[in-house]
Amino acid sequence: MWRARWPRAEARLRRCGSGVVAWLRWLNGDAAYDAFIAHLRAHHPERPLPTRAEFYRAETERRWSGVRRCC
Numbered sequence: 001m002w003r004a005r006w007p008r009a010e011a012r013l014r015r016c017g018s019g020v021v022a023w024l025r026w027l028n029g030d031a032a033y034d035a036f037i038a039h040l041r042a043h044h045p046e047r048p049l050p051t052r053a054e055f056y057r058a059e060t061e062r063r064w065s066g067v068r069r070c071c
Contacts, residue, residue, distance in 0.1 A: 029056065 025031045033055050040047055050058070 029059070032059070 022031070025034075033052055036055060037049055040049060
């Protein structure tokens with residue numbers, strides 16, 4: 001019933017909800033995995049696609065390997 005009265009409010013709620021979902025996907029790394037897979041398919045089709053677990057393991061190693069200090 002409220003849809004008939006406030007169609008713009010429903011559109012705003014959907015837009016806000018999709019923004020929250022996109023932010024959560026960015027926060028937990030799902031967006032990074034999807035972007036990496038899209039890059040591999042577009043530029044390196046011969047390479048095998050890693051699983052999510054393999055991608056997250058490699059990304060964690062890349063971030064935390066090496067020296068991390070100022071002095």
